[in-house]
Amino acid sequence: MDQTLPASVDVLLTGMGPVGATAANLLGRLGLRTLVIDKETGIFMAPRAIVLDNEALRILQMAGLEEGAFATRAIAEVQMRSPLFGDYARANTSGQIDGHPQLVTFHQPELERVLRERLARHACVQTALGAELVDFTQDEQGVRATVRQADGALATVQSRFLVGADGASSFVRRHLGLGFEGKTFTQDWLVVDVRDPPVPLDRIEFSCDPSRPSPHMPAPGNRQRWEFMLHPGETRERMEHPDMIRALLAPWCDARDCVIERTAVYRFHARLVDRFSRGRVFLAGDAAHITPPFVGQGLVAGLRDVANLCWKLAWVAQGRAPLSMLDSYDAERRPHARAIINMARQMGALVMPRNRATALLVHGLMNLLHRFPLTRPVFEELKFKPSNRFRRGLFQRGRGGARLARGAPLPQGWLREAIGAPALPSDERLAGALSLVGFGCDPAARLDPSLLAAWRAAGGQTVALRHRGQAGLAAGALEDMSDTLVPGAAPVGWVAAVRPDCVVLHDGPLAGVDAMVRETLALLGRTAPAAAPLAHALTG
Missing domain, CATH: 3.50.50.60 (FAD/NAD(P)-binding domain)
Structure with missing residues (x-):
């Protein structure tokens, strides 16, 4: 260096x-x-x-x-456990989204x-x-x-x-x-990282005991982590002492049978x-x-x-x-x-109730809600997590009418160039570039030549996607092997302008691609060529 x-x-x-x-x-x-x-x-x-x-x-x-490239461990479940109600809530984090596990430790x-x-x-x-x-x-x-x-x-x-x-x-x-x-939480927490614990763990557990809440999770390299809330008056020196660490870990394992890799006390903010x-x-x-x-x-x-x-x-x-x-x-x-941040603060209130009365109320309510099909998905399917969709910013406001959301990420699928070719994640083709993506169609073939030149001068590329087995598109069209993009994200005959960070800028039907490209270039501060006069457009 x-x-x-x-x-x-x-x-x-x-x-x-x-x-x-x-x-x-x-x-x-x-x-x-x-x-x-x-x-x-x-x-x-x-x-x-x-x-x-x-x-x-x-x-x-x-x-x-x-x-x-680096080791991860997929987590299939997050379990909330209470001494009053037992396993009262869970989040299902199995499966994948956009080609990646929903939740991993590292x-x-x-x-x-x-x-x-x-x-x-x-x-x-x-x-x-x-x-x-x-x-x-x-x-x-x-x-x-x-x-x-x-x-x-x-x-x-x-x-x-x-x-x-x-x-x-x-x-x-x-x-x-x-x-x-913002807010500084009054509680300090002791974090203990352990290597080679004798008892394996396959999920994240939140022990929501008001006497001492303690999240517990596995990690790659045969590691596990515990976090213990400190009581008033407990000092860093006392909590990081080997005897205290041994006592805290005793309900799960004997600290002498594993390696205490790191300990540290943090105050959350x-x-x-x-x-x-x-x-x-x-x-x-x-x-x-x-x-x-x-x-x-x-x-x-x-x-x-x-x-x-x-x-x-x-x-x-x-x-x-x-x-x-x-x-x-x-x-x-x-x-x-x-x-x-607000979501994390609310979750903190569930993890660290101040007393048994609060725990009885909060955990009892969650236990009740978890029993009803209408409310169970709020936690079990992580529906409480705020969607990473922008309310305002660099995208065309409104909706195009398809399943895409402007100001939100384009889903990632698996694409291949030809039969027998390996399938690659779609971000390998789209990330880092401004893209005009045709779903089951070729936007370059329909776009006015002067607008196509302006799009390419702005650094934009055109990408034609076809659904599995679709014929009739020009050579170079990429086949969606996962149905995530075609027809999952948009129907055949739809077009989207996608930012280099894979966020949807604009979208609409192929018939309106000229207007969409003009509006997208204007969003990016680029000048688009003037529209052809109507008479010329009808006779040209």
Whole structure:
């Protein structure tokens, strides 16, 4: 890792945790000259994130991590257990969404190691460990940053954009003067990571005992994690003592029969920044929001941030879109981050009731609701989880009339080019590019030639999808082997404009593709050729 810092870059990224390292890979795949700095020289090994959902795995796929790049363990069930009502609620997390398991556990240090190793594939990305951002100013042209290097020397770096993925105590956020409002939970929690426990575990369990709530979950590498709520007056020193650890683990296993890998006491927070950006400076991950861990969405939210932001930075830096496009980052991400935080706080109230009376009321109500077919899916099928669909932002408002939702991700299916060819995830063709996707049709064949040229000049591609066995489309049409896209997402004869982060920009019937492309180009700040006069259109 070359410590001679470049004088200028497209993006200066501070913070190389999993969110920052994912952002660096995304920016590298998009071809942006990027400098990543982190004041630490190694990977932080204390217990932190342990859960990822299908959305997070899909984003890591976009960042270049193929299936198996790091170890995961699929979780088929989340069980809620009460001393008063027994197993009173469950969530079914088996199966897959968009080609990925709904819920997995993982080992964060391994994920960070893999993400850092993958940066070597991108010549446009440079890293500097032991380097710290100490000052920055910005103007209409960019950001001028002062970086203290590992040897203590100061260097000046000019960047078009600055991204702060520098954690909950973010220097970038504090230097911008942005508020970070929210709630700090009064309880501290002890996290214990154990390797080689004698009793296996195949699901996540929440022991919702008001005397001491304790989530318990398996992880790759024959690991298990316990989290124990501290009582008032219990200190970090007392709780991390080996005798206390042994006593806490006793209901499950003898601590002498396994390896205590790590212990740490944390105080959980729920906070959200006033704005995700100011000028040419952007916040991502814990620098922008902190989510209580009760639903495993903290790291996932940070990955959603950088998937949303990085392609927009690339488009603006490469002159393909106006600077104003970047306003959509805050508009799209902050409302969803707030919804996730609120959901985690509500789940926390279920996990850590303050007393037996509250536990009797809350757990009794959940136990009752879980018995009725109408209300059971709210928890069992995770219907309480806020959908990652934007209310406002960079997409055409309204509905096209198909099953697609504008401002929401396009489902991922499995495509093949020809009989006998291997099927690949559809994001391998769509992610990172602006796409005009035809469902059972070829949009390029119907689109006005001048509009097709304008679309391609904007960096757009056209993709024709055919359902399994469909004939009649031009060579190059991709066959949907999973029915996820055709006809699952849209009927034959439908077209959608899809962003590089696989979010639907616009959609409609093939007959209206010209108007749809004009409106999409306008959304992206591009000028479309004038429509042909009606008389010419009728006779041409």
